[in-house]
Amino acid sequence: MKIDILAIVAHPDDAELSCSGTLMLHKLKGYKTGVVDLTQGELGSRGSVETRQRETSISNQILQLDVRENLSMRDGFFVNDEKHQLAIINILRKYQPSFVITNAPHDRHPDHGRAANLVKDACFYSGLIKIETFHQGEKQNPWRPKKVFQMIQDVFIEPDFIIDISSTIDQKIDSIKAYSSQFIGEENDGPLTYISSKQYIERSLYRSSMLGKRIGVQYGEGFIKTNSIGLNDFSSFILPEFV
Secondary structure (H helix, E strand, O other): OOOOEEEEEOOOOHHHHHOHHHHHHHHHOOOOEEEEEEEOOOOOOOOOHHHHHHHHHHHHHHHOOOEEEEEEEOOOOOOOOHHHHHHHHHHHHHHOOOEEEEOOOOOOOHHHHHHHHHHHHHHHHOOOOOOOOEEOOEEOOOOOOOEEEEEOOOOOOOOOEEEEOHHHHHHHHHHHHOOHHHHOOOHHHOOOOOOOOHHHHHHHHHHHHHHHHHOOOOOEEEEEEOOOOOOOOHHHOOOOOOO
16 A cells, blocks of 8 residues: 555654654545554553553554554654664565655654654655665565654744644544553553643644744644755645634
């Protein structure tokens, strides 16, 4: 299956927090969308791998994803080396995404910046014909996405562009709430953490509202480009619903 937009991120819930509105928006426009999580989030203080898997399944249904995979890299300890690059190259050549979204280039969690560099490098190497990979015994063809974009996560980074997600903000929030053990779980899910409160979800909503205001709409998600963006003409710009 060819996927149009593929988010490749460090942890289950990374995509939900920072690009789920964009994924849902494009899904409703007829694009094929997917998420690949590099790790199972096993170092998280709350819940368990099994809990996160159940929560991910709920989120998948909310976002109507066409594919979701987990590469089971070591949470906190994956590195940007040949082994990890090849695992991502295999995924890129399998799904041949036109656009890839990945983690912020730097953030509070060290995994995010490391994942951003790993995915960016793998996207380049995936286009090299002399790097051979195989899927189900068949040699894969080289594939390089048209564009790679990085999300804005905990640390605010000035976006290069903002997507209007006003029509999909409800699905975004619902997909975040699917990870109840992480954000709104009961005390027996684990100790209180930086993200384990309803206020964290409220702050996520506020971030989307703030970004939306920047472009004259209700809600937005911001992204960072990894190379120049071109427009066919001025009609590609959105017209704000209000100022």
